Amino acid sequence: MYAHNLINLAVSVQDNGEKWIKHYSSSHKILLVGEGDFSFAACLAIAFGSANNMVATSLDSKGLLMEKHPTAGPNLKELEDRGCTIVHDVDAHTMSQHPLLTNKLFDRIVFNFPHAGFDFREHDILQIIQHQKVVKAFLRSARDMLAENGEAHVTHKTTHPFTQWHIEELAEEVGLRLVEKVEFRTLDYPGYINKRGARPRSDRTFLVGECSTFKFGVKNGSGKPEDRTGPINSQKIVMKVQLNSDKCRSKAMKLVRLVFFFMRSVSSVEIQGADKDELVVIGERVDSVGLTNLLRKKVGYAAIVKVEEMKAKEEPKKEVEVNPTPICYTVPSIVYYEPNQSGCSIM
16 A cells, blocks of 8 residues: 555646656556566556556566566556456567567557576676667567557666667667657656566566666658668778687687677678788677677687778769750651750650
8 A cells, every 4th residue: 555655646647637657648558568576567557547558468477477576466466456458478579479469559668677688797798689689679579569659668777788788779770769768767666676587586676776768769650660871881890819720710700790690780700910810890880899808708819909980882873874865846847856955755
């Protein structure tokens, strides 16, 4: 009951009876993705007084969810009592194809603190790549589920190494644009307790620190990625790397291709230098520092020699030679011929 009172204090009511808590309204159709113990969904449901307009989902089955988050029980009951649609086993990558979500459109699609689980340390570039794949797949799927003027929200930490996820760029790549970036505070959502999700400490909370909610909308209302206009500049990164054998060289090249195959465009990777100890990488938005640190861990000595921008070559404009075509004006017994200046003819 104490949490209910706090939530009521956080709610603003419009003259038409519409209730708001931060960015979310009782009139919005809301899809919540990747819920932990469903406390965020429960907070919104209590704030609105009804959850008929809400769909709350989890990646785990209900059985696994209760094992990982025993505190979810009361929140699920709160949601059920208020008419929320609860769906388990929903993968953010493919949620738009889920049988219960197909052809449904939402005003707000929310994913708080997306995470791929732990295979490496947070600052490891391989771990960052896994996180990026989760976020990008979510945004791509969400894009196809947004109603007109709808928004996809991602709440995310804004300190290092989380800034290396480059969420805004991932959104742009799938046809979304940043509408607004606003500070996120758990205090604005009374009763919400963020959870780790990954075992063995899945039900523990974590320090949120500095974080923001990134709001994305569809570019030009098309729902499809925009075609890039103008030339794209690439980077050329030259690194001195310890490559004492063909095996080391092969390992370094495979590593670079693996890291940037999905998330960044790398057009070429080559071994150069008189001693075959320079790795040359050409691509767009390549994290040169992160790549160097990764090579140091996995291969050996590595240092950046230079990073330079390569301006894209513009296609030369082809001049089209137009052969003059005579225009005939027929007047009794007289014919005039003159070059066609406008490119069209009147017959």
